[in-house]
Amino acid sequence: MATRHQLLDAAAQLIAEVGWGRVTTRAVAERAGLPHGAVSYHFHGKQELLTEAAMATVEAMFPLDQLRSVTKLTDLIPLFQASISTPPDPETIDPVSSGVLAEAMRECGRNPELRGRITELLRAYRSLVTDLVHAEQGRGVVERGPDATDLATLLIAAGDGLLLHALLDPQLPIAGAAEVLLALVHT
Amino acid sequence: MATRHQLLDAAAQLIAEVGWGRVTTRAVAERAGLPHGAVSYHFHGKQELLTEAAMATVEAMFPLDQLRSVTKLTDLIPLFQASISTPPDPETIDPVSSGVLAEAMRECGRNPELRGRITELLRAYRSLVTDLVHAEQGRGVVERGPDATDLATLLIAAGDGLLLHALLDPQLPIAGAAEVLLALVHT
Amino acid sequence: MATRHQLLDAAAQLIAEVGWGRVTTRAVAERAGLPHGAVSYHFHGKQELLTEAAMATVEAMFPLDQLRSVTKLTDLIPLFQASISTPPDPETIDPVSSGVLAEAMRECGRNPELRGRITELLRAYRSLVTDLVHAEQGRGVVERGPDATDLATLLIAAGDGLLLHALLDPQLPIAGAAEVLLALVHT
Amino acid sequence: MATRHQLLDAAAQLIAEVGWGRVTTRAVAERAGLPHGAVSYHFHGKQELLTEAAMATVEAMFPLDQLRSVTKLTDLIPLFQASISTPPDPETIDPVSSGVLAEAMRECGRNPELRGRITELLRAYRSLVTDLVHAEQGRGVVERGPDATDLATLLIAAGDGLLLHALLDPQLPIAGAAEVLLALVHT
DNA sequence: TATGAATGAGTTTTCATTCAT
DNA sequence: GATGAATGAAAACTCATTCAT
Structure with missing residues (x-):
């Protein structure tokens, strides 16, 4: 799913930019150019989104x-x-x-x-x-x-x-x- | 000023425990056993409190x-x-x-x-x-x-x-x- | 948007009653019979709410x-x-x-x-x-x-x-x- | 008392500048170049200070x-x-x-x-x-x-x-x- | 399937007042 | 008489989550 991927990308960028604890779901959706509801729809919650985004990035490293x-x-x-x-x-x-x-x-x-x-x-x-x-x-x-x-x-x-x-x-x-x-x- | 020092100590602990972006002034005051207003009275804002706390800790290292x-x-x-x-x-x-x-x-x-x-x-x-x-x-x-x-x-x-x-x-x-x-x- | 309108009405009433500088977003929400979060959701901040409310009233005059x-x-x-x-x-x-x-x-x-x-x-x-x-x-x-x-x-x-x-x-x-x-x- | 007068002057200035409801006792003391405690010492409370300041100004008009x-x-x-x-x-x-x-x-x-x-x-x-x-x-x-x-x-x-x-x-x-x-x- | 309006808990900050010195 | 440290109530604002559509 492209949507999911876009969200993960946006989340990784924001983790690096503002720090894990200050990433907001709204900001992720906005950065990805997607509606806010998409976050809750594709992930179980913020924690899951950030964990998946971080793991995808680290695994690539x-x-x-x-x-x-x-x-x-x-x-x-x-x-x-x-x-x-x-x-x-x-x-x-x-x-x-x-x-x-x-x-x-x-x-x-x-x-x-x-x-x-x-x-x-x-x-x-x-x-x-x-x-x-x-x-x-x-x-x-x-x-x-x-x-x-x-x-x-x-x-x-x-x-x-x-x-x-x-x-x-x-x-x-x-x-x-x-x-x-x-x-x-x-x- | 003992109060100020207690707040710096509590803030350093919490930075390490929960992460910079998730430290709350309320938690710092509570950890220090001081009223919440003490934070705003002794520091210009959360940013200043955390920066001072971090620098004191790092300088000691x-x-x-x-x-x-x-x-x-x-x-x-x-x-x-x-x-x-x-x-x-x-x-x-x-x-x-x-x-x-x-x-x-x-x-x-x-x-x-x-x-x-x-x-x-x-x-x-x-x-x-x-x-x-x-x-x-x-x-x-x-x-x-x-x-x-x-x-x-x-x-x-x-x-x-x-x-x-x-x-x-x-x-x-x-x-x-x-x-x-x-x-x-x-x- | 009925919600937005209700907030504007309540804000105008309170501006007249308690004075611009003492209107609180909480009081506006309460007067409108809406939850407090509604204010921040529909307006960028208190300033915007009061400005819009005042302009709507004055334009009607x-x-x-x-x-x-x-x-x-x-x-x-x-x-x-x-x-x-x-x-x-x-x-x-x-x-x-x-x-x-x-x-x-x-x-x-x-x-x-x-x-x-x-x-x-x-x-x-x-x-x-x-x-x-x-x-x-x-x-x-x-x-x-x-x-x-x-x-x-x-x-x-x-x-x-x-x-x-x-x-x-x-x-x-x-x-x-x-x-x-x-x-x-x-x- | 010169102190009292200085406070009234400062209060009148601030009423005009920021609006009655947004004058703070700290700001009045600061504007008057006096310690914050002076306000509580010379007036019974903020209300009294502002009322006296306003009346002195209006009576002069x-x-x-x-x-x-x-x-x-x-x-x-x-x-x-x-x-x-x-x-x-x-x-x-x-x-x-x-x-x-x-x-x-x-x-x-x-x-x-x-x-x-x-x-x-x-x-x-x-x-x-x-x-x-x-x-x-x-x-x-x-x-x-x-x-x-x-x-x-x-x-x-x-x-x-x-x-x-x-x-x-x-x-x-x-x-x-x-x-x-x-x-x-x-x- | 997808959206975004709505909610309310929680956060930072401000500030009048109190009170020990 | 005078000061300013201290307090806590209340303010504005943020935001994850829920849910009707």
């Missing part, structure tokens, strides 16, 4: 299917970058997806449904990266000292942290920091 | 004065840990301070006053850590390859990222990841 | 359409009387319409929207009366000495002034004064 | 003592003009005194104390003008046809009406209309 075919740690970068950048320029961070991610991570503590789905997704992602690190350590490309799980946790957390800081201070150059991390990790 | 006396990179860890952990157990992350930090970082995009104060604080912190990294590189304790600014940016972002993930999934062991980061950085 | 068919100055009297009196008795001044007029004239200084609409209406009315005076002077029915514009201004201002005084002191006999004015004007 | 020495109707004009104009330019209408008069006349309907004092003042004024008209009619200066009381009522009401219209539309030339009235009245 961690495309597990595509990640499964990655074999080199450095190949993660372009994939992740593509999912958080605005199409024409891969250097610009898309404020909607990164904003929704940050909002959703905070919202987890209050919304069990969302929490379950987000942590499940992140665990799958962490496990995938752990396997990747393990393989690269086996090949001698990545430092063998650190535990693969800890390293994967670090890589993901550092990525999110850089994202958050870039969102806060757009002038902050984070590309250098990301490269430093990869250089440190590789032998 | 980055105690620049104490940081100036630090000379070794590893000495940062206990200081940071102390500022974000609940007093009895330094291993537990205080959900209030870390929650407020996460909320404030998101709120920056909509609140210029907050944005100015937070970015100023983080820039001072980043500059301080950069100097520390530089000194440690001179002493040969830290890898000389990476640019000191990028390394400092990475360290802070990784710290915040780990904090955020720990907040999201309390069972996630982040201590190991933090140690891995330091081990990679040191020669 | 100066029925320009009907005035255009008037040819004799004395025919103005019954028309004006009809628009400000309570239906059964044409001698009694309706406290609502005259009260709203007085309140609206005062409010103009603080409400540019209202000011524009009221002054436009009064200018149209003044111009219409000026034409009428001019015609009557040509016919020799009205004193030819005074300037038609000044005379029209005087007639209207005197009418409003008598209205205001009658409102203040209901026992004051103003009918005699009104007749005196017309007698002086006519040759 | 109708200086009965000076009026008693007037013998010619035309001598009323400069006296009235002086009491409602701003000192340097007798042509400009003082928005404070005329605004307070208009507000007070409307407020009478809700404030019995004020109503008593205002109607008493206006009746005294009307009686004085009636006597004046009677004398002038005896001297043959004023048209003998109309009843003196009705003529006095008309004169006062027309004056107030012109004042009100000038307040509403400052560009409206009312001097001509006033002269026309006097010309009509005189033989």
Whole structure:
């Protein structure tokens, strides 16, 4: 249903713009160019609308299917970058997806449904990266000292942290920091 | 003014608990055990109350004065840990301070006053850590390859990222990841 | 929309009764026998509600359409009387319409929207009366000495002034004064 | 007491500026450059403060003592003009005194104390003008046809009406209309 | 299936008044 | 005599949800 999709899109934009707790159903309908009644008609309530919108956005940021075919740690970068950048320029961070991610991570503590789905997704992602690190350590490309799980946790957390800081201070150059991390990790 | 302080405390707790956009002045007053009118009397409005509460909390997390006396990179860890952990157990992350930090970082995009104060604080912190990294590189304790600014940016972002993930999934062991980061950085 | 109309009616009554600045949306809703939310639903805010209510009342007091068919100055009297009196008795001044007029004239200084609409209406009315005076002077029915514009201004201002005084002191006999004015004007 | 006087002055200004119903005690104290507590200390409540302020202003507009020495109707004009104009330019209408008069006349309907004092003042004024008209009619200066009381009522009401219209539309030339009235009245 | 008018609970803010100092 | 911190009642406004059409 196109209507449903338009509402989810509008809701994701507004979560990023005004913050989860201040999104109103009226604003979502208006942004989507749809009548206000459409929200209640397609979703059980505001909570459901926002949860679905956030999950759709976050899932697009961690495309597990595509990640499964990655074999080199450095190949993660372009994939992740593509999912958080605005199409024409891969250097610009898309404020909607990164904003929704940050909002959703905070919202987890209050919304069990969302929490379950987000942590499940992140665990799958962490496990995938752990396997990747393990393989690269086996090949001698990545430092063998650190535990693969800890390293994967670090890589993901550092990525999110850089994202958050870039969102806060757009002038902050984070590309250098990301490269430093990869250089440190590789032998 | 004890009243003002009680309101700031209650507001910080609620920002972490329910999220910036859903804190109500009524709830703040109730939590502080004060009449509702006290909020309007002591603050110009909700925005001011929340901004002051968030800044007081975040400033306590980055105690620049104490940081100036630090000379070794590893000495940062206990200081940071102390500022974000609940007093009895330094291993537990205080959900209030870390929650407020996460909320404030998101709120920056909509609140210029907050944005100015937070970015100023983080820039001072980043500059301080950069100097520390530089000194440690001179002493040969830290890898000389990476640019000191990028390394400092990475360290802070990784710290915040780990904090955020720990907040999201309390069972996630982040201590190991933090140690891995330091081990990679040191020669 | 019957609801909207009921609110406008109730608002006009309350403007006259308690004064513009002390009308509350709650009281308007209650007077109209409607829920409180109806006010915000049908109007953008209190200001808009009161402005619309006042304009509807004042426009009914100066029925320009009907005035255009008037040819004799004395025919103005019954028309004006009809628009400000309570239906059964044409001698009694309706406290609502005259009260709203007085309140609206005062409010103009603080409400540019209202000011524009009221002054436009009064200018149209003044111009219409000026034409009428001019015609009557040509016919020799009205004193030819005074300037038609000044005379029209005087007639209207005197009418409003008598209205205001009658409102203040209901026992004051103003009918005699009104007749005196017309007698002086006519040759 | 100078303090009391300063409060009355400030209150009169604010009545004219924001309207009777929207004057706040805080604003009065601030305008007077006095502490907020001074209001409660010098007056029994807001109602008393505003009533006293309005009466002091209105009484200054109708200086009965000076009026008693007037013998010619035309001598009323400069006296009235002086009491409602701003000192340097007798042509400009003082928005404070005329605004307070208009507000007070409307407020009478809700404030019995004020109503008593205002109607008493206006009746005294009307009686004085009636006597004046009677004398002038005896001297043959004023048209003998109309009843003196009705003529006095008309004169006062027309004056107030012109004042009100000038307040509403400052560009409206009312001097001509006033002269026309006097010309009509005189033989 | 789809709409938008209607509702009322809940939010922020204002403010006269009280009262301890 | 004088002050201003404190209070709570009441105001305007927002908004998710319901429901008749």
